[in-house]
Amino acid sequence: MPRKLTARIFRGTPRNLSFLARCLRAGDIVGVPTETVYGLAADALNPRACQKIFTAKGRPTTDPLIVHIAALDELDAIAVTNAAALRLAQKFWPGPLTMVLPAREIVPDLVRSGLPTVALRCSAHPVMAAVIESLGRPVAAPSANRFGRISPVMAAHVVEELGARIPLVLDGGPCWHGLESTIVAVGGSELVLLRPGPVTREALQSVAPVVPGSLDSGISAPGMLASHYAPRTPLRLLAQGGEAPPDAAESGLLFFGPDGPAGFACTESLPCGAEDAAPLFFAALRRLDASGVRCIYAGALPESGLGLAIMDRLRRAAHG
Ligand code: TXA
Numbered sequence: 007m008p009r010k011l012t013a014r015i016f017r018g019t020p021r022n023l024s025f026l027a028r029c030l031r032a033g034d035i036v037g038v039p040t041e042t043v044y045g046l047a048a049d050a051l052n053p054r055a056c057q058k059i060f061t062a063k064g065r066p067t068t069d070p071l072i073v074h075i076a077a078l079d080e081l082d083a084i085a086v087t088n089a090a091a092l093r094l095a096q097k098f099w100p101g102p103l104t105m106v107l108p109a110r111e112i113v114p115d116l117v118r119s120g121l122p123t124v125a126l127r128c129s130a131h132p133v134m135a136a137v138i139e140s141l142g143r144p145v146a147a148p149s150a151n152r153f154g155r156i157s158p159v160m161a162a163h164v165v166e167e168l169g170a171r172i173p174l175v176l177d178g179g180p181c182w183h184g185l186e187s188t189i190v191a192v193g194g195s196e197l198v199l200l201r202p203g204p205v206t207r208e209a210l211q212s213v214a215p216v217v218p219g220s221l222d223s224g225i226s227a228p229g230m231l232a233s234h235y236a237p238r239t240p241l242r243l244l245a246q247g248g249e250a251p252p253d254a255a256e257s258g259l260l261f262f263g264p265d266g267p268a269g270f271a272c273t274e275s276l277p278c279g280a281e282d283a284a285p286l287f288f289a290a291l292r293r294l295d296a297s298g299v300r301c302i303y304a305g306a307l308p309e310s311g312l313g314l315a316i317m318d319r320l321r322r323a324a325h326g
Pocket residue numbers: 040042043044045046069070071072104106118121123124125127147148149150185186187188189200225226227228229230
């Protein structure tokens with residue numbers, strides 16, 4: 007039997023914002039827009055509310071949440087900062103950068119999965135900023151998808167993912183980056199890149215040396231499971247050379263640029279520039295997933311700038 011989708015999509019009007027803040031204050035969870043992907047929000051200081059996030063997503067409580075604040079001056083109350091963290095915040099906040107720092111006591115254990123650190127982000131989306139301000143407290147928000155699935159970049163995607171489990175989604179239009187935030191662990195002298203994203207490795211390097219994080223290193227990146235961001239349909243990377251595979255006629259193709267191989271049952275052509283492709287990427291993957299093809303083949307991009315983040319998501323999707 008199909009799941010009953012009951013979540014309603016609300017526009018981000020002042021009245022709706024104050025209604026949403028009341029829901030959060032009462033311990034409910036709601037869908038909210040950010041500039042990267044839509045989030046599933048709860049009052050970050052209310053463990054019972056945050057538990058609902060894990061339950062709705064089907065996410066293990068060993069996978070900690072990102073805490074969102076509305077302004078840089080709220081950072082100090084949540085985490086212990088250092089010089090590199092302050093430089094990063096000044097340069098990239100508000101924006102698509104998440105920093106992992108030693109947590110203050112105030113952050114509930116559940117939110118950080120018992121770790122001594124907390125992931126912190128200050129979103130540039132005006133609706134998300136207004137949500138945090140109306141609540142007057144930090145907001146915990148992972149991406150608003152079922153655990154391990156494709157991140158939502160439109161309010162309607164949140165309803166597809168969680169519509170039977172949450173009361174409402176605040177609509178902020180399509181997410182303009184379309185990829186989850188960059189995550190760095192900020193140590194004394196270097197930055198450990200735990201998840202590539204819209205703030206590129208090259209941009210981070212202008213602040214401090216960047217070393218790659220191991221995606222399966224357990225405690226340093228607990229949620230970075232190899233099979234994340236996966237469509238339900240099996241996904242494979244197109245062989246180098248780019249010719250069509252034998253099962254093309256019953257498969258879908260996600261390709262960057264105009265000259266993809268022919269013969270696929272359906273094709274999503276994205277721009278060959280990673281910056282232009284990123285905002286369209288997850289929606290294209292979602293359409294291919296819904297098209298009924300037996301397999302999705304994906305082309306490749308050069309792994310610089312945002313290309314690194316897109317290839318990271320494709321490799322994880324291919325792993326499942
Ligand atoms: O763009 C984004 O970051 C979106 C929007 C909604 O803000 N959020 C998001 O959250 O992508 P989520 O939960 O889907 O991904 C956050 C990742 C998870 O893999 C989690 O394991 C990791 O951050 N994380 C959270 N706290 C951490 C910590 N203390 N140390 C290491 N990794 C952490």
